[in-house]
Amino acid sequence: MAWVNQDKCAIVGVGATDYYVRGKSWPRTINDMAAEAIMNACADAGISHKQIDGFSYYSTAGAGYLDKFDTASLMETLGMPHISWSATLTSGGGGCPGAIGLATAGLMNEDCTYTVTLMALQQLPQHRLGVVFGAAAPNPENSFLQPSGLVGPGHLMSVLARRHMHLYGTTQDAFGEVVMATRANTHNRPKAVRKDPLTKEQYDASVMLADPLRRLDFCLETDGAVAVITTTMDRAKDCRHKPAVVHAAAHGGQREWGRAFAWMGMPDPHFASSGHKFTADRVWAQSGLTAKDMDVALIYDHFSPMVLMQLEDYGFCEKGEGNEYVLSGKLRYDPATGKGVNGGVPVNTHGGNLNEAYIIGMTHIVEGVEQVRGTAINQVKDAEFALVSGGPASLPVSSLILRKD
């Protein structure tokens, strides 16, 4: 059944800071970067930052584990006269597109008029996202994981990837193709961190960090901030750009994905998956669409195998066929035609977390907006629908479909 809030709200503004290699943003503070991203997003929308009256966050309004920002300090920083909506999607980075659904809830409830969704990330030496699990004090739950030395997100993902390889014959070559296909989209992006062309030889020479995953299978470690403004369609008509219409938004997950990062108890076939099947099914049911209807897919790519597994969970290919789908080049964007390759849907036309920047999924939302506006650097021809995903991570994970107005 179609989502009751379908096409009633839109993203009208996107804004970001520069992207910095981990730790290089200092002496800027996290509030400085957050505020700049918000003000840039407001300028993009053509509104004043003092018109914002709602916050819709994920990941505990911060990277979840690192330096935090919050509604009170942002209100003070930006001089907002009042707010009437402040809500957070629980769990971690898997909630980023789901936070747009949360914004929609506030807007449709007439609690607020312009809602900002934000991530600001600063990884100083004492706060490095990639090692926080391992550095965390032992607690009764992580005492069943930490002693194994599965201390970083990449370690955890490598175990899932290994099982996928075992069950379906998936190869490291496919992980490499995810990295190369998305790297090919950053050479023309001024702010991208990794812009040089990547060969298979270079990928194969990349140091093995958690076998079967190489350094290049890991996303970037980046500092910076990204903000997006969501409002109702009637207000969106008065904004500067064409609205990126919120066509469907879902978050959640099913019990078989379990505690995911915090434990490895998931049964097959969920173990060798991205844990997205539930939200994928929901977002397709809400929209009446399928993967094949998407013109572009912005897939959360903290680790390359998880792109392959999401392509399966969203139905771009069948479960277990991700290896073949990826290796046939179907992730690639062809600049000559502005379309996909070999009948595929272009993935991460902005380069993703692996190559452009890792602001915990927010850059994927920005790219989705620009694609349906028709202003993307690597514009997909006649892009009408863009899928944005958040996670795999602990539940909830989330999905968003943006539509051209």
Add this chain to the structure above:
Amino acid sequence: MTYGPARALPGDQIRITTNPDTEPFWQAAKEGRLTACQCGDCGHFRMPPTAICPECGSRAKNWPTLPGTATVFSFAICNKNPKNGEDYVYVPVVVDLDGAPGTRLNANVSGCDAEDVHIGMKVSVDWTPIQDGWVLPNFKA
């Protein structure tokens, strides 16, 4: 790739904490007894131990002694000690526990070369003393 012998992480670098739901598992480990949390009413196993059976809602728990054998479900090969970054080959494994259907442990495996670890491999429990007098179940090939 060739990694050479898989070694468990040094026990003196490992600390755990417990709560009333998990403590019986670790007390049993101190006695060299591998157990898992079993519902006292419906018999369903769950790990890590939690307050309430997710199947039937019961708070009753059993802590049966398991055979101490397991099967490798998946694994990674890591080559840096997470505490100090030094070169150190270890193999985190996720194992299915014999005698407690549906339960797993995350551990290290030793007694073979890292590159010889494989899914489906049979392993048996191997106790590693860790900080504060606790004992950690690892596995050997």
